[in-house]
Amino acid sequence: MVTFLAGGTGTPKLLAGSGSVFPPSSVTVVGNTGDDVELGGLLVCPDIDTVLFLGGDILDRDTWWGIADDTTATHDELERLADAAGLAAGPRYLDDEAQTAGRRLARWRRFSGVAEFMLIGDRDRAIHVTRTGLLDEGETLTAVTERLAGALEVPWRVLPMSNDPVATLIHTPQGMMHFQEFWVARNGEPAVDRVEFRERGATLTRSVGDALTDPVVVGPSNPVTSIGPMLAVDGVPEALAETTVVAVSPFVEDRVFSGPAADLMAAAGYEPSTAGVAEAYPFADAFVLDTADETGLDRPVVRTDIAMDEPGDSTRVARAVQEALEVAAR
Numbered sequence: 001m002v003t004f005l006a007g008g009t010g011t012p013k014l015l016a017g018s019g020s021v022f023p024p025s026s027v028t029v030v031g032n033t034g035d036d037v038e039l040g041g042l043l044v045c046p047d048i049d050t051v052l053f054l055g056g057d058i059l060d061r062d063t064w065w066g067i068a069d070d071t072t073a074t075h076d077e078l079e080r081l082a083d084a085a086g087l088a089a090g091p092r093y094l095d096d097e098a099q100t101a102g103r104r105l106a107r108w109r110r111f112s113g114v115a116e117f118m119l120i121g122d123r124d125r126a127i128h129v130t131r132t133g134l135l136d137e138g139e140t141l142t143a144v145t146e147r148l149a150g151a152l153e154v155p156w157r158v159l160p161m162s163n164d165p166v167a168t169l170i171h172t173p174q175g176m177m178h179f180q181e182f183w184v185a186r187n188g189e190p191a192v193d194r195v196e197f198r199e200r201g202a203t204l205t206r207s208v209g210d211a212l213t214d215p216v217v218v219g220p221s222n223p224v225t226s227i228g229p230m231l232a233v234d235g236v237p238e239a240l241a242e243t244t245v246v247a248v249s250p251f252v253e254d255r256v257f258s259g260p261a262a263d264l265m266a267a268a269g270y271e272p273s274t275a276g277v278a279e280a281y282p283f284a285d286a287f288v289l290d291t292a293d294e295t296g297l298d299r300p301v302v303r304t305d306i307a308m309d310e311p312g313d314s315t316r317v318a319r320a321v322q323e324a325l326e327v328a329a330r
């Protein structure tokens with residue numbers, strides 16, 4: 001058995017071709033929920049959905065989010081209506097009182113549905129309607145996620161990191177904003193003063209606790225906004241310290257493959273590089289680094305080409321992960 005910790009790009013890319021190395025029936029994926037938002041009353045879980053859509057073989061692999069060839073009729077009409085009604089474009093983050101009213105899971109991640117700022121496809125939206133409906137009927141996010149994984153015939157077990165809310169908030173000179181506003185609406189352009197995970201006190205579910213007793217692979221995800229929220233869940237750092245952990249770098253020395261990891265690492269007080277990743281992961285027993293990455297680390301390293309662009313690349317990286325797990329367990 002092996003457990004992967006996943007954001008929405010790097011780890012899913014690794015999972016895509018990992019099947020011949022890690023049989024899917026032996027894999028649990030713990031997904032980040034710090035990026036989740038409630039949009040017009042619907043809970044959207046971007047990182048978990050990427051894993052579900054990948055496993056269900058319906059992911060749009062150009063963007064690594066959304067369903068391939070989805071239509072956007074509802075989204076387009078929401079934009080048209082807002083425009084016709086003279087309403088300013090989103091994101092329309094709700095006021096503090098609204099953030100803490102209603103569904104607890106939506107705390108500090110609640111946006112009005114007016115002028116929807118994230119592009120939600122029509123089939124994609126059906127996932128969010130079903131998820132939110134089942135939450136309203138009293139199911140936990142863990143149970144709902146397992147049900148959706150079954151419906152999409154996802155071959156892995158997929159678990160949210162917690163049933164409690166953790167919202168990733170970015171403090172900038174222009175004020176505080178939810179991570180999705182920072183990244184999707186503002187292209188990661190505002191300077192980052194500080195990253196906050198609100199609320200504290202989220203607890204580990206029994207399922208995640210069990211999954212973290214197996215060897216753990218921290219895929220090449222953003223250490224701050226994809227893995228950071230997991231480390232803010234009570235019990236997760238302790239569980240990782242106990243088990244064998246291998247991490248794949250999302251950097252080649254100080255070069256990031258994609259996304260805002262470098263700026264966010266710097267704001268979180270880490271060097272934006274492989275060395276900074278190693279510092280952020282004191283629980284990692286071994287690392288998989290790129291062949292061109294000469295960073296010297298105080299823990300064992302397996303090197304391979306860690307760029308995952310073509311089919312087959314992720315199988316190569318998965319083999320290196322397996323080797324690193326063997327080295328780490330020695």
Ligand code: GDP
Nearest residue numbers: 007008009010220221222226250257258261308
């Ligand atoms: P997010 O939720 O979309 O931010 O996705 P993740 O946190 O899962 O992944 C983002 C990270 O993936 C970035 O820091 C990238 O550097 C890393 N990444 C993207 N493509 C690759 C790749 O081909 N190889 C490796 N090693 N890392 C990658």
